[in-house]
Amino acid sequence: MEREEIEENLKQKYHDAALLHENHCYANAIYLCGYCAELALKFAITKQLNWSAFRTAGRMSCLKSHELDFLLQLTGQEAAIKSTDDWQIVNKWKETDRYNDPRSVCDVDSQNMLEATRKIVRQLCAISL
Numbered sequence: 234m235e236r237e238e239i240e241e242n243l244k245q246k247y248h249d250a251a252l253l254h255e256n257h258c259y260a261n262a263i264y265l266c267g268y269c270a271e272l273a274l275k276f277a278i279t280k281q282l283n284w285s286a287f288r289t290a291g292r293m294s295c296l297k298s299h300e301l302d303f304l305l306q307l308t309g310q311e312a313a314i315k316s317t318d319d320w321q322i323v324n325k326w327k328e329t330d331r332y333n334d335p336r337s338v339c340d341v342d343s344q345n346m347l348e349a350t351r352k353i354v355r356q357l358c359a360i361s362l
Contacts, residue, residue, distance in 0.1 A: 234286060234287050235286045236276060236279045236285055239276045239279070239287060240358070240360060243269055243272040243273060243354065243360065247265070247266070247269045247351070247354070248362075249265055250262045250265035250266045251347060253265065253343075254340075254343045254344065257340070259335070259338045259342060259343035260330075260335040260336075260338050262346070262347065263342060263343055264326075264331050264333075266346045266347055267301075267346075267350075269362075270323045271304065273350075273354040274304035274357065277308040277309075277357040277358055278307045280358070281307065281310075301323065302324065310356070313356070314353065317352070319348075319356075322346060322349035350362075
C-alpha cells in the first residue's frame, strides 16, 4: 500500500470512527480507532525506512502484523510513544476486539480512544485528523 493511500485510509477510518461514536456505536468506534493506530504505525514505518509503500511481500510478510507493540518497534519512535498516556489507551486494542460485546464499552471509553488515537497519529505521522 502506497504511503499516500495509507494516509487517506487512515483519515477515512478515523472520520468513520467519529461518526460511529456520535451515533452511540462505541465498540465499533473503538475498533476503527485501533485500526487507525495500526495504519499510523505502518505509515510511520514507511517514513522511517524511506519507503514509498508499506512492504509485506516475501521476506517482509512478518509486517502483516496487527500487533501494535511489534509495529511500534520499527517506527524509530518507540520510547517517545510508549511514554505517553495516549499509548496506554491505544495499545489495549487487539484485532480480535471486533468480536467484543458492543455493550461492554461506553461513551467515555470511545471518546478516550478517539482522542488518544488522534494524538498518536499526529505524533507518529505528523498528520492532523
